[in-house]
Amino acid sequence: MASTSIGLKILMAVTGVIFLLYLLLHMYGNLMALGGKETFDTYAHHLRTIGEPMLPYGGMLWIVRIVLIASIIGHVYAAVTLWARAGAARPQRYSVKKNIGSTLASRTMRWGGVAIFLFVIWHLIHFTFVKPAINSSVSSGEVEASPFVMVQSSFELWWMVLIYAAAMIAVGMHLYHGVFSAAQTMGLTSSAVARSRARALGAVVGVVIVVGFLIPPFAILFNLV
Numbered sequence: 001m002a003s004t005s006i007g008l009k010i011l012m013a014v015t016g017v018i019f020l021l022y023l024l025l026h027m028y029g030n031l032m033a034l035g036g037k038e039t040f041d042t043y044a045h046h047l048r049t050i051g052e053p054m055l056p057y058g059g060m061l062w063i064v065r066i067v068l069i070a071s072i073i074g075h076v077y078a079a080v081t082l083w084a085r086a087g088a089a090r091p092q093r094y095s096v097k098k099n100i101g102s103t104l105a106s107r108t109m110r111w112g113g114v115a116i117f118l119f120v121i122w123h124l125i126h127f128t129f130v131k132p133a134i135n136s137s138v139s140s141g142e143v144e145a146s147p148f149v150m151v152q153s154s155f156e157l158w159w160m161v162l163i164y165a166a167a168m169i170a171v172g173m174h175l176y177h178g179v180f181s182a183a184q185t186m187g188l189t190s191s192a193v194a195r196s197r198a199r200a201l202g203a204v205v206g207v208v209i210v211v212g213f214l215i216p217p218f219a220i221l222f223n224l225v
Contacts, residue, residue: 005082005085006185008078008081008082009078009082009181009185010185011074011075011077011078012075012078012079012082012181012182012185013181013182013185013186015071015072015074015075015078016075016178016182017182018067018068018071019068019071019075020175020179020205022064022068023171023209023213024209026213027208027209027212027213029043029044029047030212030213030216031212031215031216033148033151033152033216033219033220033225034215034216034219034225036148036225037146037148037149037152040147040148040151041146041147041148044147044148047060047061048060048061072117072120076113076117079110079113083110109174109177109178112170112173112174113174115167115170116167116170116171116174119163119167119170123167126154127150127151127154151216151220152220152225155216155217155220155221156220156221158221160217161217161218161221164213164214164217165214165217168209168210168213168214169210171206171209171210171213172206172207172209172210173206175202175205175206175209176199176202176203176205176206177202178202179198179201179202179205179206180195180198180199180201180202183198183201184198
């Protein structure tokens with residue numbers, strides 16, 4: 001079933017839900033930065049102790065990472081396969097009409113997804129694996145000792161906030177269309193009212209994620225934290 005178009009769409013919907021749940025939890029954690037250094041550092045420490053002593057230090061985080069990596073592989077595989085099939089099945093004479101009735105979010109879904117994927121790689125390198133002190137006024141020792149210092153030193157730079165904001169807007173647009181597509185795959189858009197509700201839900205989810213993720217960076221940039 002996974003090789004059929006409906007199977008691939010279900011795979012995209014399921015992995016999309018996993019990403020959404022993770023984004024909501026990640027957004028909640030990021031908002032802890034508004035409480036200052038002690039609050040955020042305490043939260044970051046507790047993330048690494050979840051499941052102890054049955055799990056090693058940081059064990060739960062690695063479980064989450066493995067699930068996310070598997071979901072990314074499944075999501076990208078399904079997206080690329082469906083993309084290729086759609087391109088092969090579309091007659092050339094319909095190319096002029098392909099944008100009729102579509103939204104900006106749906107038209108940018110594919111390349112927006114590629115941009116988000118590249119941002120995620122960069123984000124992981126920056127905040128998880130390398131953990132650099134981007135701001136030259138902050139030492140690498142301070143970054144290692146305090147996750148809050150790492151976040152603060154990054155978002156004190158306007159160009160870092162700009163990159164982050166652009167990525168979050170792309171995520172919001174992706175979610176807007178993604179929520180509707182997932183609802184459509186699950187047969188929840190059989191009427192005009194249902195379609196309107198699915199689009200409204202997608203819009204709400206997209207706005208909440210974008211605003212929630214952008215509050216901490218801008219608060220740090222404008223010295224509100």
